[in-house]
Amino acid sequence: MNRLVFDLRALHHNAATLNAWINNHGADWLVVTKVLCGHEPSLKALAALGVQTTGDSRLENLSVVKKVMSREGQSSWYLRIPTPSVIQDVVKYSEVSLNSEISIIRELNEEAKRQDKVHSIIIMIELGDLREGILPGSLVDFYQLAFDLPNIEVLGIGSNLGCLAGTVPTVDQFMQLVLYRELLELKFGKKLPYISAGSSSTLPLVLDGQLPKQINHFRIGEALFLGTDLINGGLLPGLRDDAFVLEAEVAELREKSLVPIGEVGTVTPFQHQPAEEPEELNPGQRGYRAVINVGNLDTEVAGLIPENPNYRIAGASSDVTVVIVGEESPELKVGDTMRFRLSYAALLRLMSNRYVTTVLKPPLEEMIAELRQNYSTFSPPQVLESFESRVTPT
16 A cells, blocks of 8 residues: 655654754744645654644644644644634634734734733845745834724734745845844834744745844744755755655556657646656666556656656656666566655645555554653653543554
8 A cells, every 4th residue: 555654753853853952042933834734643653752842734723633632831833823713713723923014914813802811923124036025114103003903913023935936035135124024123112022934945044143142932843744955855864865765656667768759749738857867778678667656646746756866757647657767677576565765745735635644653552652761852852741641442
């Protein structure tokens, strides 16, 4: 069978490593859980590791987070700009939301009053990635309007960099945020706890000691789950890329031509560009091709990286992917398992795919027992004890 394996030991390793980096920077962070797509066993694993704060861009996922992870001190952030139709659920399922429209903040204020809550917000500022965010020139007036709302607490300012346009975050951009916070604090006489602008793409600056210490809040997803260095490529030092691995069963294995027979046109609806172009193949050259029952309906096939460096993806349809496994008879047979590392896009689509099962390795109860014996600062005993009493078999 095909399955997505979530390695909890790799997750714990990455979480503890990131926690050390960010604590050393003097900052707080949350785990961006949107790639988990509300998968309850995976969220329980995060709770077992001691994760207190999470962020998601889907309210359906946040409702599951509240059910699975709810305990004293736990908080959730809504990471997508709210729209009028979801105001009630934003206040219900999140303690903090990211905002750039004053009309929406007023609605959040009214809804928070109805729910007898104070809802916290981060004011998002546009710094060049051209995603959400107000223009810096309007910041003071915008903050004044939000500052006066009784059921809204402005927790800080923030920005998304390197997320949409692919621009590389710079120290100058972060220093702008530092200056904007200083301006607001001086003008309004109130401290703003957070500059929430840290992300997986800022971690190289943290490791190089270049990120300003005032950037004191991070929203981390991809680096935790995949170890990715989004700026330099490859892995961030000390992180693992095997927290998630796709295991796919070989459905067919045969020696065939490695070059398509006949005129190649544009009949296929899916285009596949290999990560590395193979050496030019001769017409009639033969080799072994394996077929796995995972295709473009299931995932971003271009984001599948075979663990065996000698294997190469030839292409995919909606239902199957063909992998070239060599010119000599491989040590592989029908029914064997192929393993693939994943890009973020491939992982996101697999987790949201109802046709692929996600399993935890080791089982959650076994992982909790290991953590109790060898806990780190990321999973202290009191967290495990409080969680162990609530965890149910999955």
